[in-house]
Amino acid sequence: MQFDIRNFLQSAKTPYATQFSADLSAADWDGFRVPDPLECAFTAHPTQEGAVMTLHVKANIEAECARCLAPVHESYDFTREYLVRMRDLDDIDFELPLDDQGQLDLRELAYQELIFEVPRVLLCSPDCQGLCPICGKRKAEGCACQVAAEAAPVDARLSILKQLLS
Numbered sequence: 001m002q003f004d005i006r007n008f009l010q011s012a013k014t015p016y017a018t019q020f021s022a023d024l025s026a027a028d029w030d031g032f033r034v035p036d037p038l039e040c041a042f043t044a045h046p047t048q049e050g051a052v053m054t055l056h057v058k059a060n061i062e063a064e065c066a067r068c069l070a071p072v073h074e075s076y077d078f079t080r081e082y083l084v085r086m087r088d089l090d091d092i093d094f095e096l097p098l099d100d101q102g103q104l105d106l107r108e109l110a111y112q113e114l115i116f117e118v119p120r121v122l123l124c125s126p127d128c129q130g131l132c133p134i135c136g137k138r139k140a141e142g143c144a145c146q147v148a149a150e151a152a153p154v155d156a157r158l159s160i161l162k163q164l165l166s
């Protein structure tokens, strides 16, 4: 899915809008999977200065909880806005993905924005207790080790610290 951004900036008088889906299931996602195609909507509006563009992305992701490895399913639905001027296209620091012909690669843009949107650490719930370091079971499910740990006497160093603090 390409958008001729240079041509749009040069000559567009009316807004442009398109919708597309992007199957990125085989792309390299860092730490999660995207089994379903992304549902995207893209718009561009000519302005005095250049153009205002928006990209709306809807995506479902799958991952494992970073603490307990339980399956995590999350949905994302977000919109990004970009202001682009003709001179930006020749700037080597221009951050939007252009292909060999200088066209905006909307699929690549959707990919980059989803990577940016998804947190680096995914959890099954914000207060996930993780796995028991002793038996490897999920702490939320409870295990005998926790009961034993709670019953164990407080560590000697910890009791010294407590005395210092009081």
Ligand SMILES: [Zn+2]
Residues within 6 Å of the ligand: 065, 066, 067, 068, 069, 070, 123, 124, 125, 128, 129, 130
């Ligand atoms: Zn978890």
Ligand SMILES: [Zn+2]
Residues within 6 Å of the ligand: 132, 133, 134, 135, 136, 137, 143, 144, 145, 146
């Ligand atoms: Zn345990």
